[in-house]
Amino acid sequence: MSGPLLQIDGLRKNFGSRQILDIEHLALYSGESNVVTGDNGCGKTTLLRIIAGLENAEVASYRFQGRPLSLENFPPRLRQEIIYVHQHPYLFKTTVAANIGYGLKARDLRKTERDRLVNEAMEWAGVAHLIHVPPQKLSGGEKQRVALARAKVLNPKLFLLDEPTANLDAEARRQAIELIQQMCLDDNCVLIACHDYELINLPRMRRMILSDCRLLLQPTTTIKRQVV
Amino acid sequence: MDLLQSTREAFSLLFTGNPELWRIIFISLRVSLIAMLVVTPFAVATGFFLATVPFPGRRPLVILIQGLLSSPTVVVGLLLYLLLSRAGPFGSWHLLFTQEAMIIGQVIIAFPVMVAFTLSAVQGADPRAHETALSLGAGTTRAALTTLLEVRFGVMASVFNAFGRVFSEIGCSLMVGGNILGLTRNIPTAIALETSKGEFAQGIALGIVLMSAALGVNYALAFLQGEGGLK
Numbered sequence: 001m002s003g004p005l006l007q008i009d010g011l012r013k014n015f016g017s018r019q020i021l022d023i024e025h026l027a028l029y030s031g032e033s034n035v036v037t038g039d040n041g042c043g044k045t046t047l048l049r050i051i052a053g054l055e056n057a058e059v060a061s062y063r064f065q066g067r068p069l070s071l072e073n074f075p076p077r078l079r080q081e082i083i084y085v086h087q088h089p090y091l092f093k094t095t096v097a098a099n100i101g102y103g104l105k106a107r108d109l110r111k112t113e114r115d116r117l118v119n120e121a122m123e124w125a126g127v128a129h130l131i132h133v134p135p136q137k138l139s140g141g142e143k144q145r146v147a148l149a150r151a152k153v154l155n156p157k158l159f160l161l162d163e164p165t166a167n168l169d170a171e172a173r174r175q176a177i178e179l180i181q182q183m184c185l186d187d188n189c190v191l192i193a194c195h196d197y198e199l200i201n202l203p204r205m206r207r208m209i210l211s212d213c214r215l216l217l218q219p220t221t222t223i224k225r226q227v228v
Numbered sequence: 229m230d231l232l233q234s235t236r237e238a239f240s241l242l243f244t245g246n247p248e249l250w251r252i253i254f255i256s257l258r259v260s261l262i263a264m265l266v267v268t269p270f271a272v273a274t275g276f277f278l279a280t281v282p283f284p285g286r287r288p289l290v291i292l293i294q295g296l297l298s299s300p301t302v303v304v305g306l307l308l309y310l311l312l313s314r315a316g317p318f319g320s321w322h323l324l325f326t327q328e329a330m331i332i333g334q335v336i337i338a339f340p341v342m343v344a345f346t347l348s349a350v351q352g353a354d355p356r357a358h359e360t361a362l363s364l365g366a367g368t369t370r371a372a373l374t375t376l377l378e379v380r381f382g383v384m385a386s387v388f389n390a391f392g393r394v395f396s397e398i399g400c401s402l403m404v405g406g407n408i409l410g411l412t413r414n415i416p417t418a419i420a421l422e423t424s425k426g427e428f429a430q431g432i433a434l435g436i437v438l439m440s441a442a443l444g445v446n447y448a449l450a451f452l453q454g455e456g457g458l459k
Contacts (some may be wrong), residue, residue, distance in 0.1 A: 052363055054362070083363060086356055086360065089360070090354060090356035090357055092357070093377075093378055103365045106361075106364060106370055154364065154365065
């Protein structure tokens, strides 16, 4: 087996005097789907944001594809390999197509190629019919699908999805899970922070739990919704 | 002279194409629009920087800029006069009583207005906009431009406010321009002069133009605001 895509050692994060994360070791591999669960406020979002280079933290070692990197000077090149999708995705006040093509434009892709990839991504996410709808007028589920298409079109090595099915109605949730399932089948790495049991129990999902600032691996048996 | 007759004469001056009047209007528009073109990139960049980059002394600087919003234009004119007069440090540039001096004055007046409004607009932006741009691989400049575009309603408000202030200001233009006919006489300085001479028709005509041009430029700029920031 080749080395990990991402390896972080000695990750510590405090907000003031309150410790949020104390993770000795985290390794993510290409072609692997991971889910991290834990109570609200336990630091799942913070962990994803640190990995994406959007939040600073004390880290003994951060390696991507074996290369050591600094979180303080997060290399712009790496932002093209790791895409973070917010729990409530932000869509730019342009058009659905411009939103999906934003990252491609940032990579200076030719317009014809960009249009082709954007059209493919819109078909993939089932949002082609929304092309003329202003992004602000989309429903929560539609926004989530546009955000997933916007991430998928860039073909990054690592997807970081923050609560992708939270606050969605049943149909929107089903559609989002279908898309995430496809992302997990591809040869990229997916790390999802969520409480959604359907996502947690997707086949070949590596499960982790954040508890008391620490990250623990969970057994691979199906996890049932706990009735309190 | 009664108001009605003066207004009638004012319209006649405007529509008969009085060259002296139109020259004054042209100078006013030229000076203010060039000043806006010069100041806008610097002021918007400064406002964005102040809103997003923490550094020691940032807070006092923001307070200073907000304080400068209420600086009297005659004081700006006085300082600039001292700097540009023959005995001043920039006297050798021979800029006093030129349109360039008026443009510099208007740039100084517009700068804090635009910085303060841009700062406020960017501070009110959704932080996810900048993060999303960065996360999708945008460089620092592209991410900054994206954020500014997302708050374009607020940024355009800064342009309106600054334009309104410089287009109608009289103190600085009078002091560093000198109100020279055909060269530095703009609408506000001309209105003051004509009124003091008792030439109310000319004053009213210029007042109408000042209001119409200000509204016209603002309407033109408003197209860039899209749907008026309707949520």
